[in-house]
Amino acid sequence: MIIIMLGAPGTGKGTVAELLAKGLNIPTVSSGDIFRKAIQEKTELGKQVEEYLSRGELVPDELTIKVIEARLQEPDLKDGVILDGYPRTTAQAERLDKFLEENGKKIAMAVNLETPKEELIERIVNRRICSNSECKTIFNLKLNPPKQEGICDKCGGKLIQRKDDNEEVINNRLETYFKQTKPIIDFYEKKGILYTSEVSVKINKMGKDVANEILSKFGK
Numbered sequence: 777m778i779i780i781m782l783g784a785p786g787t788g789k790g791t792v793a794e795l796l797a798k799g800l801n802i803p804t805v806s807s808g809d810i811f812r813k814a815i816q817e818k819t820e821l822g823k824q825v826e827e828y829l830s831r832g833e834l835v836p837d838e839l840t841i842k843v844i845e846a847r848l849q850e851p852d853l854k855d856g857v858i859l860d861g862y863p864r865t866t867a868q869a870e871r872l873d874k875f876l877e878e879n880g881k882k883i884a885m886a887v888n889l890e891t892p893k894e895e896l897i898e899r900i901v902n903r904r905i906c907s908n909s910e911c912k913t914i915f916n917l918k919l920n921p922p923k924q925e926g927i928c929d930k931c932g933g934k935l936i937q938r939k940d941d942n943e944e945v946i947n948n949r950l951e952t953y954f955k956q957t958k959p960i961i962d963f964y965e966k967k968g969i970l971y972t973s974e975v976s977v978k979i980n981k982m983g984k985d986v987a988n989e990i991l992s993k994f995g996k
């Protein structure tokens with residue numbers, strides 16, 4: 777089964793993706809994680825993408841598509857994948873469709889998470905991530921704090937803040953999202969596979985609630 781995650785930075789795509797992955801027993805692929813790992817490991821790809829991530833701009837389509845298509849062909853994804861952060865432009869969405877069609881596959885659901893803009897920034901600045909690359913559990917100092925400050929509940933790893941989770945870059949990322957990614961919501965709506973859900977403290981609905989809602993749609 778193939779599920780894609782749409783939504784602005786800070787809506788909780790990563791959190792929902794991980795919960796769906798667990799519930800459906802299929803892996804997640806996060807384009808942002810792939811890029812961050814490459815930067816950390818100082819690979820050729822890392823060098824090529826570092827500037828874009830640090831500015832909160834999208835990595836060019838050609839490069840992103842190449843990286844993700846290569847990943848999608850790996851054997852661990854043969855039964856499905858939760859795609860977190862890809863596609864993010866019309867070109868990527870069209871290309872993904874073509875790629876899946878060539879491989880006899882199609883997207884089961886495009887999950888679109890919506891959160892009021894003022895909550896997004898607040899959520900992103902309070903986000904902390906486990907630095908253990910095998911774990912990467914996401915916490916939020918206000919909404920979902922770790923039991924012990926600075927330490928991952930799950931694996932004991934050190935919690936860190938993403939470099940691009942600062943207010944200046946966040947504004948750029950949000951602007952990039954509204955300009956370049958929002959239009960593809962229509963693309964999936966027209967295909968009849970869009971599932972939109974609001975995530976907000978205002979209605980007391982968090983990522984885990986949305987994940988449960990979706991899992992029940994798949995009979996889980």
Ligand code: ADP
Pocket residue numbers: 784785786807808809811828829832833834835836840860861862863864865868949
């Ligand atoms: P968020 O959704 O919180 O901004 P991600 O981890 O999904 O975070 O992405 C981090 C950064 O990685 C983006 O700001 C962008 O620079 C790059 N990136 C991730 N996915 C894509 C994509 N599909 N196309 C282009 N750039 C991407």
Ligand code: ZN
Pocket residue numbers: 906907908911912913928929930931932933
């Ligand atoms: Zn951890």
